Amino acid sequence: MAESTLDLTLDGPALTARLVDFPSVSGEEKDLADAIETALRTLPHLTVDRHGNNVVARTNLGRGERVVLAGHIDTVPIADNVPSRLDADGLLWGCGTSDMKSGVAVQLRIAATVPEPNRDLTFVFYDNEEVAAHLNGLGHIADAHPDWLAADFAVLLEGSNGEVEGGCQGTLRVHLRTEGERAHSARSWMGSNAIHGAAPILARLAAYEPRKPVIDGLEFHEGLNAVRIEGGVANNVIPDACTVVVNYRYAPDLGPDEALAHVHEVFADCGVAEITVDDHSGAAMPGLSHPAAKAFMDAVGGTARPKFGWTDVSRFGSLGVPAVNYGPGDPILAHKRNEHVAVERITHCEERLRSWLTN
Amino acid sequence: MAESTLDLTLDGPALTARLVDFPSVSGEEKDLADAIETALRTLPHLTVDRHGNNVVARTNLGRGERVVLAGHIDTVPIADNVPSRLDADGLLWGCGTSDMKSGVAVQLRIAATVPEPNRDLTFVFYDNEEVAAHLNGLGHIADAHPDWLAADFAVLLEGSNGEVEGGCQGTLRVHLRTEGERAHSARSWMGSNAIHGAAPILARLAAYEPRKPVIDGLEFHEGLNAVRIEGGVANNVIPDACTVVVNYRYAPDLGPDEALAHVHEVFADCGVAEITVDDHSGAAMPGLSHPAAKAFMDAVGGTARPKFGWTDVSRFGSLGVPAVNYGPGDPILAHKRNEHVAVERITHCEERLRSWLTN
Numbered sequence: 169m170a171e172s173t174l175d176l177t178l179d180g181p182a183l184t185a186r187l188v189d190f191p192s193v194s195g196e197e198k199d200l201a202d203a204i205e206t207a208l209r210t211l212p213h214l215t216v217d218r219h220g221n222n223v224v225a226r227t228n229l230g231r232g233e234r235v236v237l238a239g240h241i242d243t244v245p246i247a248d249n250v251p252s253r254l255d256a257d258g259l260l261w262g263c264g265t266s267d268m269k270s271g272v273a274v275q276l277r278i279a280a281t282v283p284e285p286n287r288d289l290t291f292v293f294y295d296n297e298e299v300a301a302h303l304n305g306l307g308h309i310a311d312a313h314p315d316w317l318a319a320d321f322a323v324l325l326e327g328s329n330g331e332v333e334g335g336c337q338g339t340l341r342v343h344l345r346t347e348g349e350r351a352h353s354a355r356s357w358m359g360s361n362a363i364h365g366a367a368p369i370l371a372r373l374a375a376y377e378p379r380k381p382v383i384d385g386l387e388f389h390e391g392l393n394a395v396r397i398e399g400g401v402a403n404n405v406i407p408d409a410c411t412v413v414v415n416y417r418y419a420p421d422l423g424p425d426e427a428l429a430h431v432h433e434v435f436a437d438c439g440v441a442e443i444t445v446d447d448h449s450g451a452a453m454p455g456l457s458h459p460a461a462k463a464f465m466d467a468v469g470g471t472a473r474p475k476f477g478w479t480d481v482s483r484f485g486s487l488g489v490p491a492v493n494y495g496p497g498d499p500i501l502a503h504k505r506n507e508h509v510a511v512e513r514i515t516h517c518e519e520r521l522r523s524w525l526t527n
Numbered sequence: 528m529a530e531s532t533l534d535l536t537l538d539g540p541a542l543t544a545r546l547v548d549f550p551s552v553s554g555e556e557k558d559l560a561d562a563i564e565t566a567l568r569t570l571p572h573l574t575v576d577r578h579g580n581n582v583v584a585r586t587n588l589g590r591g592e593r594v595v596l597a598g599h600i601d602t603v604p605i606a607d608n609v610p611s612r613l614d615a616d617g618l619l620w621g622c623g624t625s626d627m628k629s630g631v632a633v634q635l636r637i638a639a640t641v642p643e644p645n646r647d648l649t650f651v652f653y654d655n656e657e658v659a660a661h662l663n664g665l666g667h668i669a670d671a672h673p674d675w676l677a678a679d680f681a682v683l684l685e686g687s688n689g690e691v692e693g694g695c696q697g698t699l700r701v702h703l704r705t706e707g708e709r710a711h712s713a714r715s716w717m718g719s720n721a722i723h724g725a726a727p728i729l730a731r732l733a734a735y736e737p738r739k740p741v742i743d744g745l746e747f748h749e750g751l752n753a754v755r756i757e758g759g760v761a762n763n764v765i766p767d768a769c770t771v772v773v774n775y776r777y778a779p780d781l782g783p784d785e786a787l788a789h790v791h792e793v794f795a796d797c798g799v800a801e802i803t804v805d806d807h808s809g810a811a812m813p814g815l816s817h818p819a820a821k822a823f824m825d826a827v828g829g830t831a832r833p834k835f836g837w838t839d840v841s842r843f844g845s846l847g848v849p850a851v852n853y854g855p856g857d858p859i860l861a862h863k864r865n866e867h868v869a870v871e872r873i874t875h876c877e878e879r880l881r882s883w884l885t886n
Contacts, residue, residue: 374726399755478713
């Protein structure tokens with residue numbers, strides 16, 4: 169049936185439209201993964217592997233370097249914005265146009281049209297990026313087949329407005345708990361106030377000077393912030409517990425253990441009864457000093473910016489693969505009903521990557 | 528019908544048992560108020576007034592002083608502990624024995640047996656003390672007929688284990704709100720953290736030295752405490768608001784306006800965006816330096832203690848009438864299924880009051 173196949177001879181914008189018209193909301197990626205696998209298996213220069221609904225294809229040319237081009241194939245739920253629609257101004261509208269089927273189209277176009285790249289290539293198409301982290305297909309591949317992701321450098325084709333965003337900062341969330349002793353508030357001296365006990369924690373946070381380390385030429389900017397605070401039993405009771413939830417966003421020159429050690433050090437003398445890790449995702453180095461990355465920057469042009477937020481490039485970071493975000497989509501339009509992408513940018517992105525991989 | 532009347536010739540313990548067997552859960556006091564009014568109207572030395580289910584009876588002997596004996600006639604819901612039961616150890620069990628039908632029995636006994644007291648007497652029997660403050664019958668009398676409560680001194684016969692508890696501390700609850708500006712926690716420098724903004728508030732609270740003023744010979748003990756704190760929008764958002772709920776328990780040498788002014792002063796330079804009063808109930812002077820109170824202390828004996836918690840004596844305080852708690856019940860047993868009172872203490876309390884009012 170025609171609708172279940174992908175024609176990789178279509179140009180980037182047309183292939184993007186085809187992908188948008190092929191619904192693949194998180195959890196329902198099987199048909200699209202099948203189509204991608206089938207299309208890639210027709211290309212004799214690639215070997216193709218599959219793990220769940222994740223598809224990985226590779227050249228095996230014995231080049232001195234290997235780079236990954238990665239993208240997720242799922243979208244957020246459709247919001248009356250499928251099928252796609254191309255308007256007279258060259259904007260392609262629809263669910264996933266920016267996030268990130270335009271990037272996936274570029275991956276597929278490079279896979280189909282660059283049979284002899286100057287660097288060995290690994291194409292990664294993964295599922296469940298838009299939902300809970302433990303479902304993320306890239307994470308599943310990293311757990312089950314880390315060798316599939318081995319490379320010198322990775323480009324995640326997430327929408328970045330056609331500009332390079334290097335690496336990403338880590339994010340650590342901890343609960344700092346203070347303890348006290350309950351008493352009636354009319355006889356407060358019989359108890360010990362755990363909210364008052366949080367005073368040194370807040371003072372330390374308010375006075376904290378975040379680092380701005382320059383890594384691979386990019387100036388990162390850390391942050392240590394309370395994102396929640398909660399304490400209290402009743403309006404007439406001295407509270408025996410208070411919890412401050414702190415989010416540490418850290419630059420990629422720190423590993424996860426170092427980041428946690430730093431938080432323990434910052435609050436060492438603040439009377440914290442317990443520090444519990446609630447969530448932790450490591451940082452990723454931009455890796456822009458690597459030769460493959462330098463050539464990439466020369467080819468795509470522009471000035472790389474640091475990525476402050478956490479993205480899937482961190483998963484490459486945890487495997488020791490420097491990674492950047494570079495894709496045709498506009499991140500501001502992600503998840504919106506009026507999501508769209510400029511077709512000119514899809515073509516431009518594809519051309520820049522081809523230039524990097526063939527010159 | 529016999530069950531609807533009260534026999535004021537019964538002794539204190541027997542009258543307490545009779546009152547306990549006459550259910551009067553909050554909101555259902557009408558029958559008991561009727562019985563009290565009827566019984567008091569048979570006493571020629573008293574004039575009797577009624578407002579709702581509140582009954583006020585007075586002597587009019589033209590004495591130089593007037594004192595109030597007050598008690599609430601409602602109870603918490605019955606918990607399989609009615610009718611009352613007198614055991615072999617002289618303990619009377621049942622709902623309201625301690626809180627506070629034993630006190631009401633003493634009021635009625637004094638009303639019936641002291642026709643010519645050395646001080647003019649006002650007996651106040653009121654409803655709805657065990658429920659929301661706006662329903663409280665003593666408050667309704669104070670609003671509608673403040674002249675009925677005019678006096679030099681008041682004794683609230685709430686259970687105090689037969690010891691005098693003088694005055695009561697006020698309680699003021701305020702919300703201190705700090706403001707900030709939201710931002711993604713990965714770019715925290717784009718916002719302003721309202722939880723960090725609460726640091727000076729908590730530091731001020733932690734360092735606060737509460738006063739312990741001696742008033743009428745009683746050492747009060749203030750307290751200024753956070754009882755709740757709440758802030759946060761989401762785990763990845765710099766919060767734009769944080770609220771600290773502070774409870775100020777203040778000694779009766781401060782009026783309500785002074786107490787509020789003190790709180791404003793304490794937090795004046797802490798960066799608070801707004802201070803809102805959530806609840807406020809004034810303090811009451813013990814009034815133990817008044818001649819009527821001195822004679823009272825001489826008659827009942829023991830050493831008066833300050834009352835730290837807020838009680839209905841505060842309503843007398845707001846009318847300019849010094850007041851104490853003094854009653855036969857045990858406050859620890861109030862509202863409990865195993866509520867009881869020692870009959871010996873009922874008799875003792877009645878004798879001590881009679882001694883004060885006749886010698």
